[in-house]
Amino acid sequence: MAETSDSGAFVAFERVQKSYDGETLVVKDLNLTMPKGEFLTMLGPSGSGKTTCLMMLAGFETATYGEIKLAGQPINNIPPHKRGIGMVFQNYALFPHMTVAENLSFPLEVRKMSKSAREAKIKRALGMVQMGAFAGRRPAQLSGGQQQRIALARALVFEPELVLMDEPLGALDKQLREHMQFEITRLAHDLGITTVYVTHDQTEALTMSDRVAVFNDGRIQQLAPPDQLYEEPENSFVAQFIGENNTLEGVIKSISGNTCEVQLDGGEVISARPVNVTEVGQRTRVSIRPERVEMDKSRLQEGAHTLKAEVLEFVYMGDIFRTRLRVAGNTDFVMKTRNAPDQVRLQKGQQIEIGWLPDDCRALDA
Numbered sequence: 461m462a463e464t465s466d467s468g469a470f471v472a473f474e475r476v477q478k479s480y481d482g483e484t485l486v487v488k489d490l491n492l493t494m495p496k497g498e499f500l501t502m503l504g505p506s507g508s509g510k511t512t513c514l515m516m517l518a519g520f521e522t523a524t525y526g527e528i529k530l531a532g533q534p535i536n537n538i539p540p541h542k543r544g545i546g547m548v549f550q551n552y553a554l555f556p557h558m559t560v561a562e563n564l565s566f567p568l569e570v571r572k573m574s575k576s577a578r579e580a581k582i583k584r585a586l587g588m589v590q591m592g593a594f595a596g597r598r599p600a601q602l603s604g605g606q607q608q609r610i611a612l613a614r615a616l617v618f619e620p621e622l623v624l625m626d627e628p629l630g631a632l633d634k635q636l637r638e639h640m641q642f643e644i645t646r647l648a649h650d651l652g653i654t655t656v657y658v659t660h661d662q663t664e665a666l667t668m669s670d671r672v673a674v675f676n677d678g679r680i681q682q683l684a685p686p687d688q689l690y691e692e693p694e695n696s697f698v699a700q701f702i703g704e705n706n707t708l709e710g711v712i713k714s715i716s717g718n719t720c721e722v723q724l725d726g727g728e729v730i731s732a733r734p735v736n737v738t739e740v741g742q743r744t745r746v747s748i749r750p751e752r753v754e755m756d757k758s759r760l761q762e763g764a765h766t767l768k769a770e771v772l773e774f775v776y777m778g779d780i781f782r783t784r785l786r787v788a789g790n791t792d793f794v795m796k797t798r799n800a801p802d803q804v805r806l807q808k809g810q811q812i813e814i815g816w817l818p819d820d821c822r823a824l825d826a
């Protein structure tokens with residue numbers, strides 16, 4: 461498994477489908493390739509098929525259709541323990557009757573490693589997660605975060621080329637979570653490990669990953685680096701799921717090239733970038749990020765459409781102001797403005813005019 465295939469893909473899902481009951485597909489035609497060393501996160505709501513994909517890659521579930529390859533080799537018929545994959549799961553408990561060192565020794569004994577080689581590897585793995593002083597303790601004598609570190613060390617101790625992690629930080633408090641997020645990405649990059657990480661926490665996905673696969677209903681909705689996912693969502697699901705987003709509904713009035721006109725349900729007309737709309741008359745949801753909403757007309761293109769807005773709430777948040785507006789019938793429209801010295805503070809009930817650059821306004825599926 462040391463070499464990558466000619467195509468460069470280290471992990472490949474090819475047209476993979478999965479059904480548990482022989483009727484419903486919980487994974488539908490999954491195509492995904494990862495280069496060696498990539499940190500990829502599967503992000504999506506509960507039940508969207510993330511764990512199922514990981515289980516198929518690990519070998520605990522078989523694909524109903526399609527092929528999964530590691531370093532160019534099909535692995536459908538290779539049992540889990542022969543795939544050389546390290547795993548950390550939220551409920552993948554440590555062996556309670558064994559010490560930390562014995563827990564780490566286990567995957568090495570399975571691989572028939574000598575005692576002296578095992579001791580060296582265990583020492584190194586515990587050092588990596590800064591748990592060198594805890595080798596003699598049992599899991600019950602460790603905090604949740606420490607147990608999670610040991611689980612991580614156990615997944616890394618045999619120096620796998622591929623590591624799978626399924627919500628490994630779900631049980632930890634916020635501070636420890638953020639610390640472990642940093643530790644995991646650092647270790648993965650330092651050791652050149654290819655990682656598939658599963659979470660339903662979008663901040664975690666955006667901050668840790670080289671690329672994120674957004675899952676919904678058994679399909680990848682978009683696979684892209686974090687900034688692209690946030691800036692250029694390809695459909696309404698991704699726009700809503702990643703980050704805060706404003707939506708206005710309407711009908712496509714005209715399309716030409718990179719611009720379209722949308723008649724909002726309230727009657728107003730705005731310009732947008734047509735993303736996955738194709739026809740005049742089609743219903744659409746336009747999506748605008750709160751930080752791209754402008755009330756300073758000098759920052760808009762000449763002739764840009766503006767909309768009337770009523771201030772419903774103005775919240776001082778230190779670095780930014782968060783204003784909730786009524787816009788074209790939507791009472792949940794959010795504008796975020798930077799707290800600059802010349803920035804006006806708005807009053808509830810105040811009438812303002814807002815706009816944005818057409819490129820920051822994406823016409824997506826309804």
Ligand SMILES: Nc1ncnc2c1ncn2[C@@H]1O[C@H](COP(=O)(O)OP(=O)(O)OP(=O)(O)O)[C@@H](O)[C@H]1O
Binds near residue numbers: 481509
């Ligand atoms: N062993 C199983 N037998 C039958 N159905 C299953 C099994 N495991 C999962 N499913 C179903 O497959 C679908 C996908 O489940 P999966 O566990 O992959 O989702 P997930 O994205 O990991 O969700 P979560 O975020 O809640 O962990 C769900 O509808 C689930 O009920």
Ligand SMILES: [Mg+2]
Binds near residue numbers: 510511512626
């Ligand atoms: Mg899951």
